[in-house]
Amino acid sequence: MLSRVAENLYWMARYLERAENTARLVNVNGNLLLDLPPKVRPGWAPLIEITGSEALFRQHYPTADERSVVKFLLGDGANTGSILSSLGAARENARTVRDYMPREAWEQVNTLALHARSNLAAGLGHRRRYEYLRDIIQGVQQITGLLAGSMTHDEGYQFLRMGRNLERADMTIRIIDVRSANLLPEASDELTPFRNIQWMSVLKSLSAYQMYRRAMQVRVRRPDVLKFLFKERLFPRAVYHAVCEVEGCLRTLPRSEAAIARAVETKELVTGSRPEAMTQAQLHAFIDLLEQQLSQLHAAISAGYFLAAPAAAG
């Protein structure tokens, strides 16, 4: 398989996953705000932090109010991480590798990108935003399902899976990082009931609430949520699961020793950690470390498969 094609499949999956995650974030934040008392509502600024785009946002918008943040995350062309930009980039990547996917998958990616663009007004307004974001999430899931169900699970498919899982792991730790740091003041007892709501919102942004209840069978508490989201082997959006998936993909590919070593390191970093016992500062430092580790894993995949092979042959 061509290196360039592998790279395009990888990025197509990453961009699709990014669009889906952003849609989840915006959706859940809207719900969360409705449940919290006005004086402690964290507002919309945390979403900009989660997506790591504060500087860019400030260049274009004076305040992080709902209207601006939603516009920035859904439809701002200047924001390469916005849903429209991500879907556009996914489409461009898909376009160059359409001969590698079932035709329906390309049609779906194309349709989803067009749909997101032509219905943007619905997403920006209040009333129909939920439906708009649900369509995006379902659209991406449909593509994922279509690829799982009708694309040969060959090398190209492994690159798709790697892209999806690395993006997922990355987004999960960003959400934890920002959401935990922005929690309500630790001391105020009167807010305890709302604290649970906030942790629930973390779970919900990852579609993890139900799965958490089933797996942990305890009420929503910080230590258990952290343990679940970092270390649960069986939950697809948990960091540990995602890294195991990447490792599994690498084991089916040629010339993968270096990248596998990175994946194993990352796994060990997660299994050896005790996030449930960490203070806020420790957690933040741990997440930093994990982010670096994930970006090194990406670099190893890129160096092994995407970068130009040596120029002389034969």
Add this chain to the structure above:
Amino acid sequence: MAIRWGSYRTKGYYDELIRAAGKPRAAARGVCDTLRALSDRELEERRQAAELAIRVMGITFTVYSEEGGSIDRAWPFDIIPRVIPAGEWRRIEAGLIQRVRALNLFIDDLYHDQKIVRDRVFPAELLAGSKNFRAQCVGVDPPRGVWAHICGSDLIRDQDGTVYVLEDNLRVPSGVSYMLENRLVMKRVFPELFDTHAILPVDDYPSQLYDMLCSIAPHTGDKPEVVVLTPGIYNSAYFEHAYLAQQMGAELVEGRDLVVGDDDGVYMRTIEGLTRVDVIYRRVDDLFLDPAVFNSESTLGVPGLLRAWKAGKVALANAPGAGVADDKAVYAFVPKAIRYYLDEEPILPNVPTHLCMDDKEREYVLANLDKLVVKPANESGGYGMLIGPQASTKEREEFARLIKKDPRNYIAQPLVRLSTTPTVVGNHAEPRHVDLRPFILSGETTTVTTGGLTRVALRKGSTVVNSSQGGGSKDTWIVDEGAT
């Protein structure tokens, strides 16, 4: 009723479907009857169904926008097919095969002994002035002596019904994917017509292309590795490159994916390392193919590719230099070439062509600019043309100046009154001018597409069918009347 053939006016043009007001040609009768039975609403529904199919299938072409960057547009498609009876088609097919055989012999001769020049059938000064003659290709023997493996010849029909060859595209002809996709769209939109008509299928093309490419592989034995070389996603025909690669199950590569080794072999960069390539269907122009030999600025090509081809380590289709016969001045000599190499009379005529490099002909052209169409010899896409009868005095003066400055680069032809075919406009049908581009494949054998791509000038009265200039396309049906 939306379409009333009784009020359809052919206005002295040859119409492909309608003989005279209200009278469909025999092969088109079924189509015309079906269309006539549709209400306004049904016609609109079919049109929208086609539009949706095109959008969903992602059939696009790329246009360059002034503000930098390029955008994808769906290529306008008209739902009324253009119908050609199978009997007539067989004659055209034979004419095309004859023509391409002669063209290949001609190109091979130009790069070897140039017998046709020495025998004074083809003027030496015309060859000397050719922009597409590649001195680097002299003496090369491509497999089976074939240079133009894929040829797209444009056919037009005059008011008396005669079919002429307007030009032969031998460099990187495009459009065949639209021919294939148009058929898929029509099957979705008018399934009932396919039940009642014997419409000859077109979907063989990708396998014929693949077989042809395999037949020119430098070695026999293992299954050859065939790739399609594209300039990349910003090329206007990228959709087609991806489509054909997908249909053939071949890798779609860009220049940066390939590398020429010290052994002169061509390799592609894959996740397993470098792997060998045997045949390249290249959709990159000669001059961008190999920066080591041609345009050194080119980032689309592969350094050393020409060396690999000359060493016989890789086959290129079309061969570099094949474009020498894709020149509107050279075109004028194709009928002579057919007689010279094959000792046969041309089955399909050329449009009469005046070469401006000839003093007498130039005088005639300059004196009759208001009646003639003037074309540069080496442009494609309908650019840089003068349509005399429709041009302003200023435009004609400008062309007179251009012709005098560089006579070798200009030819002139009488304005052919291009045939028309019914096309949906609003809620009824109006005549619009069309041409036809069949594709001819030459390898071990020579095959022609069943029909080809019908391009239609969607603007009323316009004869410019190019997609970049307001053209659209139609499905082309070769209908076997005997079988209905």
